[in-house]
Amino acid sequence: MNIRLLLFFYLFLAQSLAFGQTLISGKVLDEKNQALPGVNVFIKGSFDGASTNAQGEFQFETSEEGIQLLVFSMMGFKSLEQVVTLESSTLEIQPIVLAEEFNELNTVTISAGAMEASDEKKSVILRPLDIVTTPSAMGDIMGAFQTLPGTSTVGNDGRLFVRGGDASEVGIYIDGLRVGNAYGTTAGNVPTRTRFNPNLFKGTFFSTGGYSAEYGQALSSALALNTKDLSRRSQGDLSIMSIGGGYSHTLANENQSLTASANYFNLAPYQQLIKQEIDFDLAPYGWDLELAAQKKTGKNGLLKVMARTESGGMNLWSPLPGTDRRVMVSLINDYSYAQANWRTTLNKGWSIFTGASISKNLDKLGFDSLQIERRNDLAHFKASAIKDFSDRFSAKFGVEHFLHPYSEKLVKQGWVRDFKDQETYLFTEWDYYFTKAFVLRGGLRAGTSSVAEEQWVDPRISLAYQLPKQGQISLAAGRFHQLPMDNFRVLNTNLQNSESKHLLLNYLLSKEGITFRAEAFYKSYDNLVTFEGSLENPVSLKNQGEGFAKGLDFFFRDRQTFKNTDYWVTYSFVDSKRQFNQYQTQVQPSFAPKHNLSVVVKHFIVPLKSQLGASFAFNDGYTYTDPNLDNSEMSSKTKSFQNLSLSWSYLPKPNLIIHLACTNVLGRDNVFGYSFSPKANTEGIFESIPQGQVAPRFLFLGIFLTLSKDKNANQLNNL
Structure with missing residues (x-):
């Protein structure tokens, strides 16, 4: 049962x-x-x-x-x-x-004209650490970027020159906000540096042309520096250098961080040991104080505040060509910069950004008995929003406003000339992914200037296509406007924007340890400023100049072929001609050498806890006008520029770094041009003085000590 x-x-x-x-x-x-x-x-x-x-x-x-x-x-x-x-x-x-999923890891990115320096993107060209370990850079951001394609090294200037454009044609931004007077003011033949410490930044976006509609007022390129988010730990960083020293202290937790730093430099002791080619009456000196704070707001928000103030100067004796006379050139510069920005993500695919910054610059210049005060301020207010309609389609909208006063004053005479401009811009940019391998970006930027009484609209477009096997191609085109330099506008406030059109074709191959980049470009220039007389005393300023720049550049980086070795090679060819300034014809500018080569090698020796570095820079020389010759303007050229730099970084302990670097190790006598006397001597010859280097070499020794509960912490952890 x-x-x-x-x-x-x-x-x-x-x-x-x-x-x-x-x-x-x-x-x-x-x-x-x-x-x-x-x-x-x-x-x-x-x-x-x-x-x-x-x-x-x-x-x-x-x-x-x-x-x-x-x-x-x-x-x-x-x-x-x-x-x-x-x-x-x-x-x-x-x-x-099933629809394809689109994200940064599996979609093509636009690379035409664009180079990243971060640890976050797959198409990175340089990393933050490279900025402080490139031997020729000496810790300067621009020095590192001068090893990239499309740039030219102008050894007696120090600023960034891109594809036949003047350094003033590069727009510099921090966290999306424009920086006024980003370079330290200098005098005579002394090269300048960027004002900001590279340790502030987590990444950099450098565009050699065809850049985003979010940025403007730059005929050549945009350089966007992005500051760090929350610091990782509390620590102190002490630096003792051959030219000065500084201390930085960070307090950090999961929700907020604060970093305060102070630095001082004075080249007088150094110049007493190393022979100088320039006769300094007062060696370059300076100090700075800096504060940076970050705080989480809500679930997704982050507030950043940064403030900096600094002061410095120098006095030097400048010889006058054709005479035995020298004049005293003096400089005192006071500079302050502050900004605050906030970004957050909202529901339904929205993210917003708001920010404001102010730059205040005062130069007190002396040339013999002439005393000049030059004030150049800039306030920037910006708001933007991004809407992700889907993973294929997103749009950015933004508005920004600038307040820009400028003045020049002859102190003894009490004469002042100035202007106060207000500029307003609207911009939008749209990205659409047809597939993971094909993306199109279109943008518009519209602007207006109260002083120039001018309105303009700049269309821009970019696209990228992932090739079936490896690599990708990108194309970018657009129109760009820039108002003339302030020292020209103050003489003629009716001057209008100069205009440039860009066309770029790019190929990028990026795989494990290997990056290869090739790009061809063409730029046209219209409405460049021309004048009669000299650069020191221009008259009859007009928007009548024009020109072009065309060429191609290559970049190859290898981090895997040789053990513990990282190297990159850059070559750029630039054919640039423009009628501008006092020139009556289209000439090759002195700041645009045709052939530019850069090689950087870094090798880490594990048993010695050391990194050895070498960098070599070459170009075919700088053009200049020789009044002793009967041929055309800018037809003479200096001998080629060559600079071999070496460095050694020693880490005896994780929190201690000893860094030694030397530029122009071979002592090559690089000349960047000549200053000619305004009148011929009795033999009918215009005498000249070469514009050369401050010193045959520059030697730097730095000791960097980190104080933290984490004994493995050091300054490199912040990069």
């Missing part, structure tokens, strides 16, 4: 289970109606499911009943959930189409 009961219940349950099973089948395709193998298909909240075969087909049985969610999931595609009703023995699903 018991056996009969057991058999009865077994047969009853088996029949119940059989009738309760549902066979689910179907097929999964991609957006091109191609079968998708390997898609996971399952009932949400259960263990019932299967994977598609080579034909994209699937089938499985489930005992679930009623209304359920059927999930389709595969890496690289957006997951899909479909409501199904399980009430019969079979259920055939209509063909399912």
Whole structure:
């Protein structure tokens, strides 16, 4: 009897289970109606499911009943959930189409004219650490970027010159806000540096042309510096250098951080040891105080505040060509910069940014008995929003306003000339991914100037296509406007914008440890400022100049072929001609050498806890006008520029770094041009003085000590 009961219940349950099973089948395709193998298909909240075969087909049985969610999931595609009703023995699903998932890791990025220096992007050209370890850079941001394609080294200037453009044609931004007077003011033939410490920044975006509609007022390029988010730890950093020293202290927790620093430099002791080619009456000196704070706001917001103040100067004797006379050139510079910005993400795909910055610059200049005060201030207010309509389509909208007063004063005479400009801009930019391999970006930027009484609109477009095997190609084109330099506008406030059109074609190959980049470009110039007289005393200023710049550049970086070795090679060819300033014809500017080569090598020796570095820079020389010759303007050229720099970084302890570097190790006598006397001597010759280097070499020794509870912490951890 018991056996009969057991058999009865077994047969009853088996029949119940059989009738309760549902066979689910179907097929999964991609957006091109191609079968998708390997898609996971399952009932949400259960263990019932299967994977598609080579034909994209699937089938499985489930005992679930009623209304359920059927999930389709595969890496690289957006997951899909479909409501199904399980009430019969079979259920055939209509063909399912999965859409590709778009993100920074699997989509093509626009690389035409664009170079990243960060640890976050797959198309990185330089990393933050490279800025402080490139031997020729001496810790200067611009010194590191001068090893990149499209740039030219002008050894007696120090600023960034890009593809035939003057350094004033590069717009510099910190966290999206424009920086006024980003370089330290200098005198005579002494090269300048950027004012800001590279340790402030987590990454840099450098565009050699065709840049985003978010930026403007730059005929050549945009350089966007992005400051660090929350600091990782509390620590102190002490630096003792051959030219001065400084201390920085950071307090940090999970929600906020604060860094305060102070630095002082004075080249007088150094110049007493190293022979100088320039006769300094007072060696360059300076000090700075800096504060940077970050704080999380809400779930997704971050507030950043930064402030900096500094002062410095120098006095030097400048010889006058054709005479035995020298004049005293003096400089005192006071500078302050402050900014605050806040960004956050909102619901429904919105993210917003607001920020404001102010730059205040005062130069007290002396040339013999002439005393000049020059004030140049800039206030920038900006707000922008990004809307992600989908993972394929996003748009950016923004508005910004500038207040820009400028004045020059002859102190003894009490004469003042000035202007106060207000500029307003609207910009928008739209990205659309047709596929993961093809993206299109279009942008518009509109501006107006109260002083120039001018309005303008700049259209810009970029696209990128991922090649089937490796690498990608990008194309960028656009129009760019820039108001003339302040020292010209104060003489003629009716001057209008100069204009440039860019066209760039780029190829980028980036794989594990190897980066290769090649780019061809063409730029046209219109409405450049021309004048009569000299650069020191221009008259009859007009927007009548024009010109072009064309060429190509190559970049190759290898971090894997040789063990513990990282090197990159850059070559740029630039053919630039422009009628500008006092020139009556189109000439090759002195700041635009045709051939530019840069090689950087860094090798880490593990047993010695040392990194050895070498960098070599070359160009074919700088053009100048020789009044002793009867041929055309700017037809003479200096000998080639060559600079071999070496460095050694020693880490005896994790928190201690000793860095030694020397530029122009071979002592090459580089000349950047000549100053000619305004009148010929009795023999009919215009005498000249070469514009050369401050010293044959520059030697730097620095000791950097980090004080922290974490004994492995050092300054490099911040980069």
